Amino acid sequence: MTAPTTPGAAEAGTPGAVPPAPTRPEAVGFDGLPTATPPPAPDPAADLPSVIEVRDLGIRYSLRLTRKNTLRNTFINMFRKREGPKEFWALRHVDFDLVQGQSLAVIGPNGAGKSTLLQVLAGILTPSEGGVIVRGQVSSLLTLGAGFDQDLTGRENILLAGAFLGMDHREVLDRLEPIIEFADLGEFIDAPIKTYSSGMRARLGFSIATSVDPDVLLLDEVLATGDAIFRAKSKARILELVRSAKAIVLVTHDMGWVTEFCNRAMLIEKGAVIANGEPADVVAIHLEHAEEAKRAKLEQIRRYGGEAPKLAR
């Protein structure tokens, strides 16, 4: 499945700027799978081209339009004064650069705006404020198997996904066999997707999404899919992509992945960048904030007389 990569092969394309990668130790990680050390951070003195530039980025959601809107409601609302906030900034004043060879972990509490940031980098959302530059081919593994057509077979869905991703037909045909082999679904590959279990669907989605070799790889909590065997396989595949991509942005709630895969981390809270730098430092800040939030919650529970605060209905 995986051809061994010689140390430093990934960096071979970069003219002399990056030192050869150290040989990876054969250690066992937190999940019982072989771990890897993150790729060495590029030398800041070397003037590497930036792959991602984000300048004063802001993303605004209009809450009026987002609610399931109908002609009828619009008509009714014309005669009624509307209350409530009009808009919501999911991200505001976000600024950062990512140079070649960096892999960035984006962490933060739920609803902080991490997925939104990835959607902007993937070109799905257009900035409401500021702008972004992404150099090179982007692959977004935001969620696996989003575009599957239930009535088509696995094989037909690979062709469809390839067409959605904008690959050449010949390219898709070249990749068809490796994808099928990696997904390892047996004869189910020629059965309609609706007969698949959710794990099988995720396997196929993962195989398709990682079959492209992108310059910029975006990953949003897609790493924990499938059974143990497939997880090990997909982890190896991700490591391979991490080594060959120019830049990676990884969103995760698992701090193990942050220190294992990334040489930079960024903490986002309520749409703003709180910290940006060494993974260990940023993780520490994140854990501290999480601890604080937990303590505040406990305090609140104590004040309500030992009872958890009731959920608003």
Added chain:
Amino acid sequence: MASLPKASQKATPPAYRSTSERPSTVGLVAEGFREIASRRRLIRYLVQADMKKKGANTVLGNVWWVIDPLMLMIVYVVLVTVITQRPQPDYPLFIFSAILPWKWFTSTVSDAVTSVTGQERLIKQLHFPKLVLPVASTFSGVTSFVFGLIPLGLLLVLFYSDRITPYLLLIPVVAFVQLVLSMGLAIGVSAVNVFYRDLGNAIRHFLRLWFYLSPALYSAEQISSLGVDDPTITFLFGLNPFTILFESYRNVIYAGTPPMWGPLLALLAVSVAITCLATWGFKRLEPAFAKVL
């Protein structure tokens, strides 16, 4: 996997994406058409998937596409014969030549309404030209028309062989004008439905009204005889695209005469304009899709 060829480096220019720059109106329309042209294969796959779905979910499969228009024809023939007592000669053929294109039109428009909203998940996960969705549903509508030509052929050969003329070969010409018109409307309604989810309901009622106001069950002549003393009625009636289309279909299928070339050409020009306008609107709204869905 490591030996996979590197994905084609379609020299993607490092675009600075921001709201400050916005292409011109013409630029947007041209971009839209370019996207459609460059994603032909994707559109073809989507059409095939749609056909498979429609065929697979019914017992008789595609046979329904042949039976449906025939059933509808019988209903209308009975209804109109009972009500007016004095229908046109060869009324089944008269009515069938209007039912067939109308069924195509309504199924195209109502499929197109949900074509973008139905791909909600994908739109939030992947960047691709959303225009392919309404365009694909326009083309998959064509299949219902093509299958409907089978019962038309049977009807002509078995019962009305005296009405077979070389003008039948002009059916695709009239159909092309209708295709351009429905393409424009499909693109327009699919974008608006993202923002107003009950558009489909409104359109269903609108289409029903439109059908009865068009010369499907009756002929355009009958209307002009109504409007002898009120020329505005005749004028307004003539503005209805389906007056031109139905009359043209009927000329080539039923009457054995050439289609109404002048009005048909004018309608083609209007349809092209509608398609450009709809493409422009769609491209303007496209960036908001992922946020609103």
